[in-house]
Amino acid sequence: MSFVLGIPRNFKYVKVNSLDEALEMLKEGAKILAGGQSLFPLLKLRILSVDNLVDINNLDLRGVKENEKEIEIFSLTTHNEVASKVKILSKVAFTIADYQVRNKGTIGGSLAHADPASNYYPALMVLDAKVKVKSKRGERVIETKELFRSPYTTSLKEDEIITSVIIPKSEKTVFSYEVYKRGGSAYPTVIVAVSLKNNKYKVSFGGISEKPLLIEGKVEDKPKEHVIEQLREIKAISDIHADSNTRLKLAERLFISAFNRALEGKSDEINLQPMDIQWKSQPLKAYNKVTIKIKVNGIEIEDEVESRTLLLDFLRKNGYKEVKRGCDEGKCGACTVLVNGRSVKSCLTLAVQTVGQDVRTVKGLEDIKPLQDSFVQNYAMQCGYCTHGFLMVTYDYLKNVKKKEDELLKYSIKNICRCTGYFNIIKAIKNASLSQ
Ligand SMILES: Cc1cc2nc3c(=O)[nH]c(=O)nc-3n(C[C@H](O)[C@H](O)[C@H](O)COP(=O)(O)OP(=O)(O)OC[C@H]3O[C@@H](n4cnc5c(N)ncnc54)[C@H](O)[C@@H]3O)c2cc1C
Ligand code: FES
Ligand code: FES
Structure with a gap:
């Protein structure tokens, strides 16, 4: 059997609609999936393997x-x-x-x-x-x-x-x-x-x-x-x-x-x-290969995936190459996209989890121009590899955190820029927040 770092062993995925169904699956040995922010790193590193994953988000x-x-x-x-x-x-x-x-x-x-x-x-x-x-x-x-x-x-x-x-x-x-x-x-x-x-x-x-x-x-x-x-x-x-x-x-x-x-x-x-x-989204069962439809930038994309396929891989395979793979373990933020208007790391999200949800990359956001302009005017990029991830999380932060104090920014935007262009990135974020 081949071992691929960063991809979990396959499992049956079930998004349930009732607590009773979840408890029934737990009785039979399933593992709970809530935010996935600790579980996916473990599954991807294969420190842990599961046969059945019960998604309780509904x-x-x-x-x-x-x-x-x-x-x-x-x-x-x-x-x-x-x-x-x-x-x-x-x-x-x-x-x-x-x-x-x-x-x-x-x-x-x-x-x-x-x-x-x-x-x-x-x-x-x-x-x-x-x-x-x-x-x-x-x-x-x-x-x-x-x-x-x-x-x-x-x-x-x-x-x-x-x-x-x-x-x-x-x-x-x-x-x-x-x-x-x-x-x-x-x-x-x-x-x-x-x-x-x-x-x-x-x-x-x-x-x-x-x-x-x-x-x-x-x-x-x-x-x-x-x-x-x-x-x-x-x-x-x-x-x-x-x-x-x-x-x-x-x-x-x-x-x-x-x-x-x-x-x-x-x-x-x-x-x-x-x-x-x-x-929340519709209940779903997936095992091995399954054909799903995900709405990306307003367009429905149909593709065959495995239940373990990451949203990051789904997006890149379907041409959304602006979404980048960096650390692949949830730390760098290069893979950030918006799901239902909220920034999430697509390397810690399954494609099947986003069926029925609204996925956006920078190309699907009409009101992103002032933020993009601020990045350009402040020279907030060098190689540009991290830029999409920074734009996505900043967009969400500026929309949803109404106060823009330095302390809040410090605990919010922690993406990694390998060219270490942080000074200008922070300047761009702060300038963009002034126009909100
Ligand atoms: C880059 C990074 C940095 C982080 N930094 C911090 C930090 O600074 N401080 C911090 O506290 N945490 C940190 N975390 C962890 C983060 O807070 C996770 O969200 C949290 O530990 C797990 O919550 P989850 O909802 O994502 O659970 P999941 O990852 O979905 O599940 C975690 C475990 O809990 C079980 N589980 C989930 N929900 C339930 C439930 N309701 N009942 C019973 N079992 C359940 C799952 O089966 C699994 O075993 C970090 C994570 C990442 C990726
Ligand atoms: S690639 Fe997802 S956080 Fe680094
Ligand atoms: S500009 Fe090169 S990684 Fe940030």
Whole structure:
């Protein structure tokens, strides 16, 4: 059997319309597909293989419900939606990856994936959040701190699905959050979350050890000394991003800054316009070869694909060569296109997922001229290989993030330019945003 890096082993793909169908497939050993932003890199690297993939994006598990006691975030709510709708998690969700990953990646998928540097775990742990899970056997509720077992392993059973995350509400809770990450759309190196309530504190560290660390105590019992003492006892991760010493030093510094902010009594938050992202489409089953129709730039393209065929390959094969393959693992953004008006990485999207959705490249956007002009006037390209991807994500960002602060731009557009023409690219983006 030949091994092709970047292409998953084939699987049966089913986009279901009801939770019952999904649970039935899980009982028979299928794997859930939510945003695909962690699953596809694993499948493409063949670290993981699946026989049956159940796409749950048609289920009514999206959005946020709130009453006086709690906030319930349904599991398919994307990171960009969480950032824009759940004030207390706005900084947590908006500092995940980049704009495209946040358009597709979901809170449920992130918790189930259980990366030791996941943005959500430390925050949800200090906020006493719980997750609701369902299976054919019924429903149960798990505390977030009990959900994470070890890297990439949770206490979920194979037939269970996370349906929502519940955060208790309290006027008295003050929450602060710090994240340190290297360049590009890298995972954080260190995360610190702090909550203060009724003279009690909780601190959680992510990214420094195999499991997010939770430390709690009373504010009058020398919290800074106590937390730092505990930090120094742990065996910190050492990798190419930072050695264990650097991680611990960073964690200490970020903790002091987050704790001091919390003592001032004001929670960290980012104010964003509420966003609604739509990934529903008709139910579909695909196995091996299947003929599909995808609307690209307003024209229906019919082609035979395998269920594992990436949208990137579908587009390039059908002549949309402006869409580029770069890293092929979801980092560089060269392959970015718009689906239903939102920028996504076509190397982390299956062609079959976009049946019934609206796919656009630069050639299908009539109102892109001012942005293109800004790139030309600011000499924002050298070889031009990354330009299409930059235009796509910038177009979405300018349309959907109404405030154009430097901090928001920094956490949004993280595409890679191999010619390193960032200075002019940023200038072009900023100039274009002035005319919005
Ligand atoms: C370039 C890049 C950078 C990233 N940087 C960050 C970062 O800075 N911080 C961060 O936190 N994350 C980061 N991520 C991960 C991202 O947040 C993913 O969106 C997330 O980890 C997985 O969510 P998903 O919806 O994409 O899940 P999927 O990829 O679809 O699924 C992930 C796993 O969860 C399972 N699953 C999905 N939904 C459910 C459910 N409802 N119930 C039970 N199981 C489920 C799947 O079967 C699979 O095993 C990054 C990803 C990429 C590609
Ligand atoms: S992000 Fe898709 S090719 Fe790099
Ligand atoms: S202009 Fe050459 S890769 Fe960006």
